[in-house]
Amino acid sequence: xxxxxxxxxxxxxxxxxxxxxxxxxxxxxxxxxxxxxxxxxxxxxxxxxxxxxxxxxxxxxxxxxxxxxxxxxxxxxxxxxxxxxxxxxxxxxxxxxxxxxxxxxxxxxxxxxxxxxxxxxxxxxxxxxxxxxxxxxxxxxxxxxxxxxxxxxxxxxxxxxxxxxxxxxxxxxxxxxxxxxxxxxxxxxxxxxxxxxxxxxxxxxxxxxxxxxxxxxxxxxxxxxxxxxxxxxxxxxxxxxxxxxxxxxxxxxxxxxxxxxxxxxxxxxxxxxxxxxxxxxxxxxxxxxxxxxxxxxxxxxxxxxxxxxxxxxxxxxxxxxxxxxxxxxxxxxxxxxxxxxxxxxxxxxxxxxxxxxxxxxxxxxxxxxxxxxxxxxxxxxxxxxx
Amino acid sequence: xxxxxxxxxxxxxxxxxxxxxxxxxxxxxxxxxxxxxxxxxxxxxxxxxxxxxxxxxxxxxxxxxxxxxxxxxxxxxxxxxxxxxxxxxxxxxxxxxxxxxxxxxxxxxxxxxxxxxxxxxxxxxxxxxxxxxxxxxxxxxxxxxxxxxxxxxxxxxxxxxxxxxxxxxxxxxxxxxxxxxxxxxxxxxxxxxxxxxxxxxxxxxxxxxxxxxxxxxxxxxxxxxxxxxxxxxxxxxxxxxxxxxxxxxxxxxxxxxxxxxxxxxxxxxxxxxxxxxxxxxxxxxxxxxxxxxxxxxxxxxxxxxxxxxxxxxxxxxxxxxxxxxxxxxxxxxxxxxxxxxxxxxxxxxxxxxxxxxxxxxxxxx
Numbered sequence: 141x142x143x144x145x146x147x148x149x150x151x152x153x154x155x156x157x158x159x160x161x162x163x164x165x166x167x168x169x170x171x172x173x174x175x176x177x178x179x180x181x182x183x184x185x186x187x188x189x190x191x192x193x194x195x196x197x198x199x200x201x202x203x204x205x206x207x208x209x210x211x212x213x214x215x216x217x218x219x220x221x222x223x224x225x226x227x228x229x230x231x232x233x234x235x236x237x238x239x240x241x242x243x244x245x246x247x248x249x250x251x252x253x254x255x256x257x258x259x260x261x262x263x264x265x266x267x268x269x270x271x272x273x274x275x276x277x278x279x280x281x282x283x284x285x286x287x288x289x290x291x292x293x294x295x296x297x298x299x300x301x302x303x304x305x306x307x308x309x310x311x312x313x314x315x316x317x318x319x320x321x322x323x324x325x326x327x328x329x330x331x332x333x334x335x336x337x338x339x340x341x342x343x344x345x346x347x348x349x350x351x352x353x354x355x356x357x358x359x360x361x362x363x364x365x366x367x368x369x370x371x372x373x374x375x376x377x378x379x380x381x382x383x384x385x386x387x388x389x390x391x392x393x394x395x396x397x398x399x400x401x402x403x404x405x406x407x408x409x410x411x412x413x414x415x416x417x418x419x420x421x422x423x424x425x426x427x428x429x430x431x432x433x434x435x436x437x438x439x440x441x442x443x444x445x446x447x448x449x450x451x452x453x454x455x456x457x458x459x460x461x462x463x464x465x466x467x468x469x470x471x472x473x474x475x476x477x478x479x480x481x482x483x484x485x486x487x488x489x490x491x492x493x494x495x496x497x498x499x500x501x502x503x504x505x506x507x508x509x510x511x512x513x514x515x516x517x518x519x520x521x522x523x524x525x526x
Numbered sequence: 527x528x529x530x531x532x533x534x535x536x537x538x539x540x541x542x543x544x545x546x547x548x549x550x551x552x553x554x555x556x557x558x559x560x561x562x563x564x565x566x567x568x569x570x571x572x573x574x575x576x577x578x579x580x581x582x583x584x585x586x587x588x589x590x591x592x593x594x595x596x597x598x599x600x601x602x603x604x605x606x607x608x609x610x611x612x613x614x615x616x617x618x619x620x621x622x623x624x625x626x627x628x629x630x631x632x633x634x635x636x637x638x639x640x641x642x643x644x645x646x647x648x649x650x651x652x653x654x655x656x657x658x659x660x661x662x663x664x665x666x667x668x669x670x671x672x673x674x675x676x677x678x679x680x681x682x683x684x685x686x687x688x689x690x691x692x693x694x695x696x697x698x699x700x701x702x703x704x705x706x707x708x709x710x711x712x713x714x715x716x717x718x719x720x721x722x723x724x725x726x727x728x729x730x731x732x733x734x735x736x737x738x739x740x741x742x743x744x745x746x747x748x749x750x751x752x753x754x755x756x757x758x759x760x761x762x763x764x765x766x767x768x769x770x771x772x773x774x775x776x777x778x779x780x781x782x783x784x785x786x787x788x789x790x791x792x793x794x795x796x797x798x799x800x801x802x803x804x805x806x807x808x809x810x811x812x813x814x815x816x817x818x819x820x821x822x823x824x825x826x827x828x829x830x831x832x833x834x835x836x837x838x839x840x841x842x843x844x845x846x847x848x849x850x851x852x853x854x855x856x857x858x859x860x861x862x863x864x865x866x867x868x869x870x871x872x873x874x875x876x877x878x879x880x881x882x883x884x885x886x887x888x889x890x891x
Binding site: 178218221222223226227228229230231232233235236237238239240242243244246247248250251252254257381384387388391446448449452453455456489491492494495498499501502505506507514 | 554557558559606608653654655657658660661662663664665667668669671672673675676679680682683687773774777813816820851852853855856857858859860861862863865866869870871872873874877
């Protein structure tokens with residue numbers, strides 16, 4: 141594996157991290173203000189569709205971006221109406237918005253373009269294209285032969301669309317808004333103790349709507365990025381669960397902007413690895429150590445706790461041990477003895493690598509590696525007098 | 527004193543919500559250049575127009591009864607099990623393992639063994655989210671969403687590797703042995719000399735669904751456990767004070783929920799015309815369960831009615847998309863609107879109706 145492979149891996153990670161990051165920050169603003177939003181996915185999808193459709197019709201990608209932001213904010217306002225004004229269940233509203241977007245984008249795309257639920261592919265001037273920095277190499281062959289510094293500059297730093305750089309800038313900007321402005325302080329307060337904010341004479345409703353609108357704007361950019369920068373047009377379900385992975389990253393980052401950047405880069409690295417190295421192999425002995433080791437650790441933890449911990453974690457440990465033994469048994473044959481089989485390599489199923497972000501989130505949520513505590517008033521509508 | 531009579535809460539509010547959803551759906555139809563009235567007629571014909579279509583409607587309704595009950599049981603404990611989709615897939619895996627690898631001489635045995643395996647696998651898939659919710663306070667919604675994704679990964683792994691017959695291209699298991707095939711309602715009708723339900727896949731697991739309804743009704747309202755689940759759902763602190771273990775109730779309620787979702791596999795894996803486990807076997811039914819439970823007000827009778835309605839919508843939508851250029855995703859849009867209006871915007875519908883009743887009461891005094 142040479143240096144250029146690493147650069148490519150990093151480049152792909154950044155590229156794939158951007159929509160995650162924007163959605164993650166969107167969720168951050170919303171949840172920091174006390175509004176759970178599992179509708180990030182739907183908002184991104186709606187924005188992806190409308191920005192592609194408007195870019196195609198007008199030939200102007202900036203108009204497309206604006207339209208994407210518009211529809212995403214509209215869905216945010218609906219979510220706000222349901223969860224702030226009518227004090228409904230925020231999770232259910234989010235679920236509804238996801239389905240609404242998933243269905244409606246395909247129905248409208250078919251109605252408008254009649255191409256099987258997709259938009260026509262966008263011509264190059266109706267897309268966000270990569271910006272080539274001065275002096276950067278653009279041809280793949282030149283990059284292969286260039287010096288490491290040049291490779292890094294040409295492949296990793298240069299060549300992304302403007303939305304990538306804007307997306308990265310939203311991290312310090314979010315941090316600054318949340319931690320260095322009065323608005324940010326109030327926004328965080330409204331997610332922790334809305335009654336205190338209310339007592340201070342500040343409108344809880346207005347603050348929460350503002351947060352939800354920011355969430356809509358960021359999701360809109362994320363969706364537009366997918367359909368006008370990463371790909372040339374909208375396809376059905378093109379967000380591919382990124383909204384949920386962003387939520388996962390948000391929890392992993394414990395609702396903090398810089399950590400969100402780290403979490404999104406880490407998660408997109410998983411996907412980049414899966415694409416770059418479709419045949420990841422591991423020695424059986426390492427699989428055994430990993431699975432049985434974590435099983436032993438869990439059981440040891442459970443034994444100090446209640447009966448229910450022993451049943452659940454003990455059972456899980458048994459399953460892990462079983463998987464490890466099966467992997468071992470699978471390598472054994474007449475030629476290869478039990479001991480030699482330990483040092484054979486097993487191909488890690490790509491489904492497992494793709495599931496790693498989800499698994500990660502569950503482990504983080506379990507709170508065994510530092511507890512993730514959500515904003516205290518999250519998920520509850522604010523009622524002035526109970 | 528209640529502001530509204532009970533019938534208004536149980537019937538009027540859902541009907542108004544449904545009407546609102548229908549109005550918005552009509553606007554969507556107009557937006558894509560389809561006459562909403564024609565579309566409605568096409569869907570109604572597609573849902574119940576022939577006995578074949580009716581059979582499909584009942585088949586889908588069976589799925590939705592199981593997932594609706596699953597969501598409802600968790601709702602009674604104030605828990606939102608959004609992981610029905612994954613639990614259905616795991617239930618399918620359990621049913622497929624039993625049907626493929628255990629020699630079962632008769633369909634009745636296959637039904638019992640398959641249903642047991644499906645329920646156990648479905649319940650097992652919710653053990654970790656339930657445990658994390660109960661013991662570590664990790665939010666059940668996020669963990670079950672994650673488990674949905676992992677379930678689909680796990681299923682694809684099994685269907686494209688260990689359980690795929692050699693030489694087959696399709697990502698699916700082999701067709702189950704003939705002895706395990708469940709009789710379809712068409713077979714039952716033929717015994718009485720009728721050709722009802724034609725080639726539709728509706729099968730005897732619809733009776734299993736109805737039994738599950740009675741079971742859930744009895745459990746929730748006529749057992750000690752059901753009482754504990756409901757009181758835990760109404761007020762966690764009061765339940766704890768009454769000596770109800772939060773950990774146990776959370777675990778048990780979610781395990782029952784997962785088991786019910788898993789049971790759906792009996793219908794959509796063992797009951798179909800060529801019984802086998804295919805990729806994406808749940809087909810969104812786990813999520814439709816949310817809409818069904820919300821509309822059915824978490825009561826088995828309501829759930830059966832809502833499931834029939836969604837079954838008709840699903841089947842009617844499929845026929846509509848076959849007859850016109852409207853994609854089948856229109857069903858997802860309508861489903862989303864129903865969830866929105868009956869679930870999240872409930873207060874918007876309820877408050878004006880309540881006000882209306884209060885005013886009429888005052889006028890009557």
